[in-house]
Amino acid sequence: MNGFRRDPEDVLAELAALREGDAPTHGGRVLSYVYDSGLAELDELSARAARLVQPVNGLDPTTFTSVAAMEAGIVGFARRVFHGEADGVGGADGADRSDSAEVVVGTVTSGGTESCLLAVKTARDAWRSVRAGTPRVPRIVAPITVHAAFHKAAEYFGLALDLVPVDPQTGTLAASAIEDRLGDDVALVVVSAPSYPFATLDPVADVAAVCRARGIALHVDACIGGFALGFWPDDLPTWDFAVPGVTSLSADLHKYGYAPKGVSVLLTRGRDRQRHQYFRTTGWPGYPVVNPTMTGSKPAGPLAAAWAITEVLGDEGFASLSAKTARATAALRETVEGIEGLRVVGRPTGPLFAVATDERVEEHLRVDPHHWADAARQAGWFLQLQPGIVQADGSRLPHTTHLTVTPVTEDVVPELAAALVVAADAVRGVPKVDGELVLAGLADALPGGLEPLLASDAGLDSDTAAGLLGAIGLLGGEGGGLPAQMAPVLALVEALPSQLTGRLLVELLARVVEPRG
Template identity: 75%
Template structure:
């Protein structure tokens, strides 16, 4: 008896057709979101490993002992490359000298960051029993948005420290000046996502350790690349004041989404990360991460890749990405009208317009990214930002470089140069003027715009339609071909309104049709 409504091959063919509309995940033409090693055999290894554990539930490593073995292997590798095996004293109020660095595998960087903040909050609460203040989380403005989410979820006040528009790094004295006994956690990045800046971790850690304040290093995007780079200041567990560290294996660990590692200095600290209850009539629940049931596939893929590559393999892949990054930086330095932001440690970088050249020779990075996309290269546009001290971070274009980029850099460099030539002298889109020109098309005009920080779904959809961002056929058709106008709107509209519209846009894209 055939109980299938459709033939499996027919369904898989439909899926293959859907995938054809996606940006290419391999081949180096997408310089964000995907991390291509350039080694087809690693992809096959990951797929075979995941298939072997497809029915396994990672919820219970005592029933599925393979989960325990693989997690121990992945955490052990991470602890070794981030110098946690010889980690020493983390400073007053922190774990004792020689405290063991232990960790967990999570579903991705966001979960690792959330758990780091949740742990720090709980440790702070325990140490300040009866203190009714809202604890603070201090971080540079370039800290990943996951920490905004964590502060929102777990009830911390997020205090953002401005960074230099030239270097992308915060001033150490500015960070230290904000430290007090209500700070539960300070976060530094290695490197930051927007500009690939290595934050001043050692200097800040000295101050946090002296005050008994926890310091988390967010190495989610580049940690497994920087671990195999020489010549950088110490930024991992070699720094005594580092309390925890996150790094993603589905980025420069080349594993499929989603698998990350959160390491904590000290078993007692790490145990506060767990949730456990016996207060129900079912099985005892003990969760080291936020999920209960969870797939073992990404863990198995990461474990297999770590076993096959080892440290020499990771070092070789990092060298390829580093070489490609250097080539791209040299090429961009040679494009009139563009410049790289700061001194990125890679393997990623951000590009802005070069204000030192005449306006007719400048290249707007957002127009540049749109022109490159027209030639088949996907770069990531980043909006400008007003910081709390009144300084402005320019809008930029972000490039994430992977080992496969080294294979295509000969095509990519002339494509980037040609894209710059195509838009040189074209002024950046004035978001304020764009909004002003659209006000008359909005339901209720300027009054509606001013009052729209929390519109309902229908009003938000009407606003999106007025801005030309909704109404296409299919998920892809709902988005414009050129992203520069979209980013200009993001910069010009009030933040709460922009966020509400983006929520509506993404929600509408996945609604059933």
């Protein structure tokens, strides 16, 4: 007897069955969340590399020296790709003659959110270090299109997030709009390369010049597209450490580095500045705790997989995969631009783009992007619905559908393009779901109608929130599950107050993973 409660093969069979319910992670049918190189050899390489370090604890690279070697390798690779190398760094004699204030150093993290959190934590502490005793709350200034990770960072670390409106038609940001918000209470300005919602490459050089003149730190969030843009075949405006004034940069290796989740890199200009990133304490009777990241103990598997992939692919391999991605992106954009009733938002940069209704055509010819995404999903293609939002200046960003393109997409472009055309034909002329009408339809299912619900804002208890989710069709039955059509759900997200929507989504995710029975 081995003492096992269940046969391991039975458990693995159950896991395989559970995986059957997931969206497909390979083959190019999911155009968000997964980044498929299309190379089975890389999947096998990453699995073997992770298996070799499975017992290793990344907490202490002085005990597990492989962690230090791999992290140095990845940071060195990223620093070179993003033009962070300086004269005298990594010389042949091993000497480091670089200026500590200018040398780019870095850390491997668990993902883009952690990289962004650490960039903000570093900026806050660096700001505080020269303003000891000030009672003011430091600000982050960023376009509204900045990733939600910076909302989280502001909440976690006690900063104010000052969001700057962008052009509602193109998603573009004027550097002057950032400049108008600057003051000595600004700890960090953030721009995107590119932004997630609309794939806009923010004007990094212009913003950096403004920030540098004011002595304000600038972070470039290149989490989603950085390792694609670093090898992109088209000429791009300078956006990385080649720009004077860029203070830090984040880029995810589990996206266009083709590594498994979760592994990202955060690069910072200046050793002294980067040291603000660390947590350290000797104020307890255990071992000295010194952490460059949010976690203590951490797996070495994603790190090893990312290191192995960068070593095997090299610049030529990454350039080849980026070229495949660029060709697929161009083909799909051309397809969408040829569909009457839809438009690509702005001038997207890199391997992603957003699609909105083309309001220049007559109403009966328009295609609602959310209905379009639902129709594509029925045909087995998973696009990502994004809600519209009102900016601080009163202008409204359109509701859109997002597509993230990967190298494997090139192999399925003909099939996918045809499906997108058919999906648009199926819903052309169908008006956008009116969130207010959906709300009105829920009134009969809610005790007391809508007014108490809207007045409660985020102060719902769990049972009330769950009841509302059930009425919407997002929770109920065995294990709940999403409705077949997501357009009405996104319409509700737009119609309900933001705090209330957030509270309902908290309840949804909490209930989905709650044990049953």
